[in-house]
Amino acid sequence: MKEFAGCPSSKTVDFREKGTQEEVPAAKVQSQLRQWPIQLHLVSPTAPYYQGADVLLTADCVAYALGNYHADYLKGKSLAIACPKLDEGQNIYVEKIKSWFDDAKINTLTVLIMQVPCCMGLVQLAKQAIESSKRKVPLKAVVVGLKGEILSEDWI
Amino acid sequence: MESYLNTPIKEIISKFPKVGEILEAYEIGCVPCAVGSCLLKDIIQVHNLSEEEEKEVMVRIAKVVYPDRVIPIPKVQRKARIRSKEIKYSPPTKKLVDEHVLIKRWIALIPQLLERLDVDSPEDREILFNGIDFIRSYADKFHHAKEEDILFKYFDESLDIVKAMLEDHTKGRGHVKALAEALDKRDRKGIIEHLNAYRELLTEHIKKEDEILYPWMDRNLSVTQVGELFSKFSEVDEVSGNGITERCRTFVIEVEEKLEKPKKEVRS
Numbered sequence: 308m309k310e311f312a313g314c315p316s317s318k319t320v321d322f323r324e325k326g327t328q329e330e331v332p333a334a335k336v337q338s339q340l341r342q343w344p345i346q347l348h349l350v351s352p353t354a355p356y357y358q359g360a361d362v363l364l365t366a367d368c369v370a371y372a373l374g375n376y377h378a379d380y381l382k383g384k385s386l387a388i389a390c391p392k393l394d395e396g397q398n399i400y401v402e403k404i405k406s407w408f409d410d411a412k413i414n415t416l417t418v419l420i421m422q423v424p425c426c427m428g429l430v431q432l433a434k435q436a437i438e439s440s441k442r443k444v445p446l447k448a449v450v451v452g453l454k455g456e457i458l459s460e461d462w463i
Numbered sequence: 464m465e466s467y468l469n470t471p472i473k474e475i476i477s478k479f480p481k482v483g484e485i486l487e488a489y490e491i492g493c494v495p496c497a498v499g500s501c502l503l504k505d506i507i508q509v510h511n512l513s514e515e516e517e518k519e520v521m522v523r524i525a526k527v528v529y530p531d532r533v534i535p536i537p538k539v540q541r542k543a544r545i546r547s548k549e550i551k552y553s554p555p556t557k558k559l560v561d562e563h564v565l566i567k568r569w570i571a572l573i574p575q576l577l578e579r580l581d582v583d584s585p586e587d588r589e590i591l592f593n594g595i596d597f598i599r600s601y602a603d604k605f606h607h608a609k610e611e612d613i614l615f616k617y618f619d620e621s622l623d624i625v626k627a628m629l630e631d632h633t634k635g636r637g638h639v640k641a642l643a644e645a646l647d648k649r650d651r652k653g654i655i656e657h658l659n660a661y662r663e664l665l666t667e668h669i670k671k672e673d674e675i676l677y678p679w680m681d682r683n684l685s686v687t688q689v690g691e692l693f694s695k696f697s698e699v700d701e702v703s704g705n706g707i708t709e710r711c712r713t714f715v716i717e718v719e720e721k722l723e724k725p726k727k728e729v730r731s
Contacts, residue, residue, distance in 0.1 A: 361686050361687050361690060383687070384686075413690075414687060414690030414691065414694070415686050415687070415689060415690035415693075417686060443693075443697070444690060444693065444694075445553065445554040445555070445686075445689050445690055445693050446554075447686065461551055462551065462552070462553045462554055462557075462689070
């Protein structure tokens with residue numbers, strides 16, 4: 308069979324065996340979500356839960372790959388989710404992120420993305436927003452591997 | 464071996480000088496440190512050695528301390544490890560590292576300035592007056608105050624690593640006071656002594672902060688604390704920093720040009 312040569316974001320990878328080998332948590336995992344809505348097109352950037360908050364901008368696929376997403380990243384933070392590959396109207400995303408910096412005066416922004424190249428677009432949107440904003444805040448990028456491992460975690 | 468982990472490093476080095484050489488091989492500069500009260504376990508922790516390096520260094524130290532016995536090597540507990548030796552600062556500590564750059568530019572000019580120093584020359588006296596203003600306004604009031612009033616408050620200030628930095632700040636202030644007095648008396652020897660001492664102290668101090676203190680602090684700060692620090696530093700920059708920075712940058716550029724000019728004239 309011909310080797311896959313398309314976009315890595317849609318390459319078929321099967322790691323079912325890994326799923327059965329890993330231990331599952333004994334207790335029920337508590338959700339750390341503390342707001343609604345969460346999709347970036349639906350949220351208001353000046354909603355009360357964004358004011359002065361540590362905000363997490365998560366690529367759609369991350370929460371499915373990262374086993375401890377709620378406890379390790381979402382806990383104590385406000386959230387928005389987006390897909391930089393499939394979502395339309397990304398200029399609106401840039402404006403909303405900029406409004407987090409300037410209007411909601413958020414404390415930090417952490418962008419969680421998958422390792423596939425197109426996901427880097429979400430970090431680029433955040434960088435574009437911060438470059439055009441009056442107020443600067445620390446921006447962090449976390450890259451998650453397909454099997455849920457943290458590949459890098461860097462302040463930008 | 465456990466008991467040595469809780470012993471100040473100077474005590475260990477004075478008893479076993481070879482330990483100092485071992486630490487230097489791992490770029491841990493405890494031998495020239497003026498304080499040396501850090502515990503061995505803290506030194507292993509703050510330098511963020513890889514697991515292999517930590518084991519190696521502990522085995523080598525154990526061989527020096529207990530040459531006739533095989534000693535079980537205890538593991539040093541730490542909060543987090545980074546994957547590589549490459550230093551990536553958080554945005555607030557990056558601000559401090561960037562401020563070091565301007566301080567290092569002034570420090571780099573000192574040997575050349577002292578070489579040609581004429582205490583009766585109005586030009587040289589003006590450079591020294593402005594140099595003292597640079598140290599007091601920029602390096603101390605602006606930069607060190609950010610550390611002492613903001614950054615260090617996020618940590619236990621009784622930790623030896625923090626105490627060592629504060630002691631460096633105090634010593635620096637002492638040299639600058641003595642330098643100002645010597646300049647007032649046109650005491651060339653005193654000026655040279657204290658400006659050189661300040662240069663040596665700050666060179667070592669900045670290296671310790673850039674390579675050890677700030678990376679260790681970054682590993683221990685939460686995301687929320689990084690945001691708070693950045694915001695507090697930005698506030699200081701806006702209220703007083705930008706004016707001081709501009710004045711001090713202009714001073715450094717002018718001295719660089721003055722000291723560079725005669726060189727160029729000689730070359731041509």
